Amino acid sequence: MNRSALEIRKEIEGLSSLPTIPPVVTRLLEIVDSEEISIKEIGDVISRDQVLSARVLKIVNSPIYGFPGRISSVSQALMLIGLSAIKGMLLGVSIFEIMQKTMVGLWEHSIGAAAAARLIASRAGLKDVEEASVAGLIHDIGKVVLGIRYTEEYRAVLERTGEEQRYVIELERDVFGVTHAQAGGWIAQKWNFPVNLVEAIGYHHKPALSREAGRLVSVVHLSDAVVKMMGFGFSGDPYLHPVERKAWELLGLTEEDLREVLSEMEDTLTETGSFEL
Ligand SMILES: [Fe+2]
Numbered sequence: 001m002n003r004s005a006l007e008i009r010k011e012i013e014g015l016s017s018l019p020t021i022p023p024v025v026t027r028l029l030e031i032v033d034s035e036e037i038s039i040k041e042i043g044d045v046i047s048r049d050q051v052l053s054a055r056v057l058k059i060v061n062s063p064i065y066g067f068p069g070r071i072s073s074v075s076q077a078l079m080l081i082g083l084s085a086i087k088g089m090l091l092g093v094s095i096f097e098i099m100q101k102t103m104v105g106l107w108e109h110s111i112g113a114a115a116a117a118r119l120i121a122s123r124a125g126l127k128d129v130e131e132a133s134v135a136g137l138i139h140d141i142g143k144v145v146l147g148i149r150y151t152e153e154y155r156a157v158l159e160r161t162g163e164e165q166r167y168v169i170e171l172e173r174d175v176f177g178v179t180h181a182q183a184g185g186w187i188a189q190k191w192n193f194p195v196n197l198v199e200a201i202g203y204h205h206k207p208a209l210s211r212e213a214g215r216l217v218s219v220v221h222l223s224d225a226v227v228k229m230m231g232f233g234f235s236g237d238p239y240l241h242p243v244e245r246k247a248w249e250l251l252g253l254t255e256e257d258l259r260e261v262l263s264e265m266e267d268t269l270t271e272t273g274s275f276e277l
C-alpha cells in the first residue's frame, strides 16, 4: 500500500457517518460543544428514536454504569451522564453491531473497558467518572473505522496478529502507517468530540503524548490493560500491553488499589455477563 498517513486521514475524515448510526446521532455528533443545546433538547431528540432510547436506558441501567436498574427515562439518564459524555455514549450504543462485525469480542472488550474506566477513575479521584466510562466504551472506535474504510486490508491485519503473534498497533503501522488510536482520534475530532475524549481515544496507547487530559487518557490506557488481564472480550492482541510508567504516575494508584479494582471488576463482569444491546 502506498498511501501516506495524510491521505489515510483524509479518507477517514471523509466518512461522514458509519453504518448503523441513526441520522439523529449523526446530527448530534456534528454539534459543537459551544453550540447552545440543552440536555432537555437532546433528550427530546433521542426519545423520538425508540431503538436508541431503549439502548441508552439498557446500558445506563447495566452493571457497567453505576446506577443499575434505577433510570427510567432518557432525560434522567442524560442528566446523570452529563453533556460531555453524551455524544460518546450515543456513538457507543449505535456502533454495537458494527463492533461485533469488525471483530468478535471487541464489543465485550469495550464494555469491559467502560466498566474498568469507571472503577479506576473513581479510585484515582477523577471528577468526571461518566466521561471516563464513555471514553472506555469508545476507545477502540478506530478499529471500527479502519475496518469499515479498509475492510479487506484490516481483516488481513487482524488475521496476522494471531499468525505472527504481534500487537494490532504494530501491524497497523506496518500496513497503514497509522494506528487505530490515531484513526479514532481523527474521527472523534471531526465529530467535534470534547478534547478530553479526542485525546482519550487518540492517545490510549501512548498516554505520555496527552496535552490536555493526561489523567483521563491514563485511565483509559490502564482500563484497556485491566480488561485484557481479566480475559474479558477480545481486542485482537495476542499478549497484554505493558502499562506505561507515566500513566501510573499520573494516576497515583498503589498496587493495593489495582488489586481492589480487579476484584471489583470481577463482580461487575459476573453481573454483566454477555451484555448485548
Ligand atoms: Fe486500542
Ligand SMILES: [Fe+2]
Pocket: 109, 113, 139, 140, 224, 235
Ligand atoms: Fe482496547
